[in-house]
Amino acid sequence: MDFDFSPEEQKFADEVEQWLTENHDPVVMDPTRENFTQLADTPERRDFMKKLAKQGWLGMSWPKEYGGQEIEGVYEFILNEALSRHAAPQIGKGVGIIGKTLIRHGSDFLKAEFLPKILSAEVEFAVGYSEPEAGSDAANMQLKADKVDGGWNLNGQKMWTTSAHFADWYWVGARTDPDKPKHDGLSLFLIPMDHAGLEIQSLPTIGKDTTNQVFFTDVFVPDEYLVGKRGQGFQMIAEALDLERFTMFTLSPISERTRVLVDWAKTATRDDKPIRENPDTRRLIANIVTDTAVAKALSTRFVCAAKAGGKPPSIQSSQYKLFTTTLSQRVCDEALDITGAAGTIREGQDEAPIRGRFEGAYRATMNETVGGGSSEIQKNIIARRHLGLPKNF
Amino acid sequence: MDLELSEEQQMIKDMTRALLGEHCPIEVVREMEDDPKGYPAGLWKQMAEAGLVGVLIPESHGGGGLGLLEAALVYEELGRAMAPTPHFVSAVLSAGMLLEAGSEAQQEAWLPKIVAGDAILTPAWLEPDRGFGPEGVALAAKREGDEYLLSGVKRHVNYASSAERLIVLARSDDGVELLLVDPSGDGVELKQIRSQSGEAHYRVELRDVRVPVSARIGAAGSGWETFAKVLQDGLVLQAAQAIGGADRCLENTVEYAKVRKQFDKPLGAFQALAHYMADASTQIEGGRVLVHEAAWNGALGRSTARFAPMAKLFACNTYQDVTRVCAQIWGGVAFTIEYDTQMYFRRAKEMQLSWWDTPYLEELVAADVLDQ
Numbered sequence: 001m002d003f004d005f006s007p008e009e010q011k012f013a014d015e016v017e018q019w020l021t022e023n024h025d026p027v028v029m030d031p032t033r034e035n036f037t038q039l040a041d042t043p044e045r046r047d048f049m050k051k052l053a054k055q056g057w058l059g060m061s062w063p064k065e066y067g068g069q070e071i072e073g074v075y076e077f078i079l080n081e082a083l084s085r086h087a088a089p090q091i092g093k094g095v096g097i098i099g100k101t102l103i104r105h106g107s108d109f110l111k112a113e114f115l116p117k118i119l120s121a122e123v124e125f126a127v128g129y130s131e132p133e134a135g136s137d138a139a140n141m142q143l144k145a146d147k148v149d150g151g152w153n154l155n156g157q158k159m160w161t162t163s164a165h166f167a168d169w170y171w172v173g174a175r176t177d178p179d180k181p182k183h184d185g186l187s188l189f190l191i192p193m194d195h196a197g198l199e200i201q202s203l204p205t206i207g208k209d210t211t212n213q214v215f216f217t218d219v220f221v222p223d224e225y226l227v228g229k230r231g232q233g234f235q236m237i238a239e240a241l242d243l244e245r246f247t248m249f250t251l252s253p254i255s256e257r258t259r260v261l262v263d264w265a266k267t268a269t270r271d272d273k274p275i276r277e278n279p280d281t282r283r284l285i286a287n288i289v290t291d292t293a294v295a296k297a298l299s300t301r302f303v304c305a306a307k308a309g310g311k312p313p314s315i316q317s318s319q320y321k322l323f324t325t326t327l328s329q330r331v332c333d334e335a336l337d338i339t340g341a342a343g344t345i346r347e348g349q350d351e352a353p354i355r356g357r358f359e360g361a362y363r364a365t366m367n368e369t370v371g372g373g374s375s376e377i378q379k380n381i382i383a384r385r386h387l388g389l390p391k392n393f
Numbered sequence: 394m395d396l397e398l399s400e401e402q403q404m405i406k407d408m409t410r411a412l413l414g415e416h417c418p419i420e421v422v423r424e425m426e427d428d429p430k431g432y433p434a435g436l437w438k439q440m441a442e443a444g445l446v447g448v449l450i451p452e453s454h455g456g457g458g459l460g461l462l463e464a465a466l467v468y469e470e471l472g473r474a475m476a477p478t479p480h481f482v483s484a485v486l487s488a489g490m491l492l493e494a495g496s497e498a499q500q501e502a503w504l505p506k507i508v509a510g511d512a513i514l515t516p517a518w519l520e521p522d523r524g525f526g527p528e529g530v531a532l533a534a535k536r537e538g539d540e541y542l543l544s545g546v547k548r549h550v551n552y553a554s555s556a557e558r559l560i561v562l563a564r565s566d567d568g569v570e571l572l573l574v575d576p577s578g579d580g581v582e583l584k585q586i587r588s589q590s591g592e593a594h595y596r597v598e599l600r601d602v603r604v605p606v607s608a609r610i611g612a613a614g615s616g617w618e619t620f621a622k623v624l625q626d627g628l629v630l631q632a633a634q635a636i637g638g639a640d641r642c643l644e645n646t647v648e649y650a651k652v653r654k655q656f657d658k659p660l661g662a663f664q665a666l667a668h669y670m671a672d673a674s675t676q677i678e679g680g681r682v683l684v685h686e687a688a689w690n691g692a693l694g695r696s697t698a699r700f701a702p703m704a705k706l707f708a709c710n711t712y713q714d715v716t717r718v719c720a721q722i723w724g725g726v727a728f729t730i731e732y733d734t735q736m737y738f739r740r741a742k743e744m745q746l747s748w749w750d751t752p753y754l755e756e757l758v759a760a761d762v763l764d765q
């Protein structure tokens with residue numbers, strides 16, 4: 001048993017840390033954005049991703065023949081955690097979801113078209129699974145893909161497509177075989193985001209970023225842009241979710257929030273008395289600090305399970321996501337309780353305690369227990385796959 | 394990073410589980426509740442012979458000389474089996490205090506006997522209406538020449554009736570002292586108290602008990618420091634034991650939920666119940682890794698000051714949460730003595746209140762992060 005990084009892992013962690021300090025960019029690394037930085041579409045952000053690419057840090061776990069380094073996912077974990085600690089954008093969907101799926105299932109054509117561009121950060125993706133009737137029940141997608149000469153004709157709607165307003169390509173699940181059982185009738189496509197017939201409507205959220213709904217009217221997709229085999233869409237989506245769940249919800253923002261809260265509580269006063277002397281505050285903080293250590297323990301468990309190879313660590317990733325996203329919200333909630341009424345002052349205003357960081361985060365973290373597979377879905381996974389309980393819905 | 398157990402660690406865990414399976418089945422645990430002695434002699438002997446009693450004690454004193462991590466694995470198994478043994482008070486706390494501050498003569502006199510299971514020592518620490526901290530120790534130790542004169546009352550002294558020596562925490566003009574006291578000596582009165590878990594607890598009254606200065610462990614006034622340091626590492630083992638109990642209780646409950654049917658479905662098919670169990674398993678896993686991290690740090694000689702209180706805080710809260718929810722899943726039968734869940738449920742609460750409770754641990758963690 002060893003909770004420390006190995007010397008090689010530590011060397012890499014130090015290297016990343018140093019590089020991020022030397023390449024600090026206040027626009028890209030805005031600490032108030034925490035882990036949402038990758039949602040900001042700015043030229044600076046694209047430049048930053050290219051710099052990461054130059055370092056050879058995109059796609060490290062990919063096979064060598066596709067330009068990767070074939071090293072363990074723990075290096076990507078180290079990198080992602082460091083990026084998120086520095087409030088920098090993370091390595092993203094292209095490397096994880098799209099690249100890895102193309103490597104496993106994509107045609108030579110798609111590999112040649114996309115893999116090099118992903119590694120050099122020349123392409124941004126949006127992921128379109130969810131629809132009004134297909135959220136948790138992802139297999140229930142209704143977006144229609146009709147077979148036509150030389151390709152497919154898509155009609156219908158997607159919901160909740162993050163970054164659709166600035167992405168270059170759209171990674172979309174659609175129903176190609178309506179007569180088959182719902183899990184077997186789905187296929188995956190790649191579509192340029194500026195394709196005629198795609199209408200993108202922004203959907204403001206209570207967090208810091210907007211998301212989008214996207215309408216499809218006779219969107220033609222050539223045969224070459226079908227990913228994998230027809231009817232394999234759902235299996236590929238499920239596999240990608242298993243592989244990527246932890247990169248979507250890094251721990252660093254939560255540990256950072258805990259650290260910031262503790263630092264603030266050390267010196268803040270109320271009625272001229274240090275708030276750290278308040279017994280309720282001490283209790284809340286003791287439990288937040290303890291639970292943050294547990295969250296870290298669960299992330300270590302998850303990374304080690306991933307390192308051990310074999311099956312994707314879906315149970316460990318569900319346990320990790322369930323525990324940490326709930327904690328993430330609780331940290332913000334309790335931080336606001338500790339700040340008192342001043343906690344209602346919106347982020348960015350002068351008088352907001354801790355620059356309104358917890359006010360903003362309180363709103364922003366509300367989607368964590370829903371997006372990327374809700375807490376209830378994680379519990380279903382744990383109950384069925386881990387505890388062996390009967391199917392319960 | 395690597396969370397795998399070494400082959401040797403896995404062996405210790407498996408061996409402990411097998412030994413407890415054979416010598417500590419649930420009937421034995423039930424029999425020992427409220428028993429004046431409180432532990433089965435056969436089990437204790439087997440544990441000593443297997444080297445489990447001396448797991449933490451250096452080889453030079455006849456022990457196994459293993460680290461906190463191996464001990465944590467043993468404790469997780471003790472927790473799963475709810476094994477009633479004086480291991481914690483004797484082989485962890487008492488032996489720990491002797492190792493930390495005892496004279497050579499004291500170590501030679503007691504450690505080999507503790508390791509062999511031939512002698513049990515137990516700390517006499519808590520006092521009625523007093524707290525867990527050093528201020529809680531009020532029992533008077535008046536220095537008279539080469540002797541201390543002890544008067545006062547201790548409570549929650551585990552396994553006192555089997556003990557060859559109590560290690561009494563007492564207050565002298567110099568501070569807190571640790572004094573080896575013979576419980577069968579003049580002026581010492583033991584009275585069994587029935588606790589929630591049924592563990593053998595005693596009220597110990599000392600009336601003008603005379604002990605020689607040579608019965609003191611460590612320098613004058615250094616007792617609290619020694620005790621707190623040893624207990625701090627011990628917290629990790631209490632935490633491991635709590636995780637083991639929670640884990641086994643959940644395991645039993647999951648099995649029950651697969652077979653018990655209501656409304657024509659197994660209980661586990663009701664999401665309300667399945668989700669309780671999923672949450673419980675997540676909490677247990679998080680607690681287990683935190684305990685391992687605490688134990689691993691301790692085994693490397695790093696300070697456990699931060700991890701140990703967090704581990705016990707989280708693990709005992711988890712044990713309590715999990716057993717409460719398990720009882721709910723069993724339904725009405727959980728409320729009967731016949732079923733086992735209530736045994737875990739009672740032990741969970743007792744562990745949470747023992748050896749530094751939730752508020753005390755919260756205060757330790759808060760002080761560590763806020764007052765530095």
Ligand SMILES: Cc1cc2nc3c(=O)[nH]c(=O)nc-3n(C[C@H](O)[C@H](O)[C@H](O)COP(=O)(O)OP(=O)(O)OC[C@H]3O[C@@H](n4cnc5c(N)ncnc54)[C@H](O)[C@@H]3O)c2cc1C
Pocket residue numbers: 126127128129130132134135136137159160161162163205211367370371372373374375376377380393664
């Ligand atoms: C900010 C944001 C960004 C997003 N970005 C994307 C994106 O880029 N691409 C994309 O494809 N999707 C995206 N999503 C969609 C996200 O994946 C879904 O919101 C999520 O899967 C839940 O689906 P839903 O919102 O339709 O809720 P529903 O599925 O309607 O769920 C509503 C409630 O019912 C519960 N529930 C549902 N099914 C079960 C069940 N079987 N058992 C128990 N409880 C159940 C849920 O847990 C939830 O509490 C995003 C969502 C948000 C909020």
Ligand SMILES: Cc1cc2nc3c(=O)[nH]c(=O)nc-3n(C[C@H](O)[C@H](O)[C@H](O)COP(=O)(O)OP(=O)(O)OC[C@H]3O[C@@H](n4cnc5c(N)ncnc54)[C@H](O)[C@@H]3O)c2cc1C
Pocket residue numbers: 653655656660663665666721722723724725726728
């Ligand atoms: C002290 C005591 C005194 C009692 N006295 C009497 C008495 O005088 N007369 C009498 O007739 N009865 C009496 N009862 C029985 C009592 O009514 C039952 O215990 C109770 O109805 C639960 O049934 P059960 O114990 O069989 O649990 P089960 O029905 O097996 O339930 C086990 C668990 O499954 C859950 N569960 C069951 N069905 C569902 C579902 N559809 N959806 C979600 N969760 C579900 C339950 O909530 C519970 O958590 C007594 C019980 C106790 C403990």
